Amino acid sequence: MNCLEFHRQKLADPRRLSTEAQAHVHGCASCTAFARSVDETEHGLEHALATPVPDGLADRIILRSRTPNRARRVWALAASVALAAPFAIVFLGKSGRPRDDYARLAIEHVVMEPESFTTERNADAGAFGALVESAGGTLRAPLGTLRYIRLCPLEDGTCWHIVLDTPDGLATLIIVPGRTLSAMQVASTGGWSALARPTPRGYYAVVTTSSQATSRLDRLISERIEWNA
Secondary structure, X not given: OOHHHHHHHHHHOOOOOOHHHHXXXXXXXXXXXXXXXXXXXXXXXXXXXXXXXXXXXXXXXXXXXXXXXHHHHHHHHHHHHHHOOOOOOOOOOOOOOOOOHHHHHHHHHHHOOHHHHOOOEOOOHHHHHHHHHHOOEEEOOOOOEEEEEEEEEEOOEEEEEEEXXXXXXXXXXXXXXXXXXOOOEEEEEOOXXXXXXXXXXXXXXXXXXXXXXXXXXXXXXXXXXXXXX
């Protein structure tokens, strides 16, 4: 078993490793560190879900649900911070999504995780290749210099938050395996630009500080990632 195969298996089911994977990680310092990081994230998610809800929060959320959509979204974000551990933001699901909702949620996620631009974490090319495969693609060439990879909660699942150093500066790529997106979405707000595009087994979102940089990174993704039918 090589490192890429180990990363793929660890990401697919962090709690269950084959005999071959266990033997590999015991002899590979890089994969040991990667496995430890994934385990720490899993533990953090469990802790966040076990955090007691503050008294009266549910009533306040119900009350706020009668306010206009924009205010309700702000309150949902604030409530998610109270309910989750400090390291991540939970996207609260709702019915009747606007056509650009996934793109806007990507911007909100980036805004709520500013440390992703100042921290280097799990910048492993093999792990990134495995993440692309989880969404139904094969990475043919680098998209930029990897700086940050982190597993984050996303509604009733998870997403991978990736920061790349590109010719246009730092850019965020969010990979969401297993989530259906019927068509491309774009959004722009607060000085951020986002594009969300479906993949064979999920979708990805690109977030940068300009529509031009977002388009260039999206074009680079189409050139350097082969999406499997």
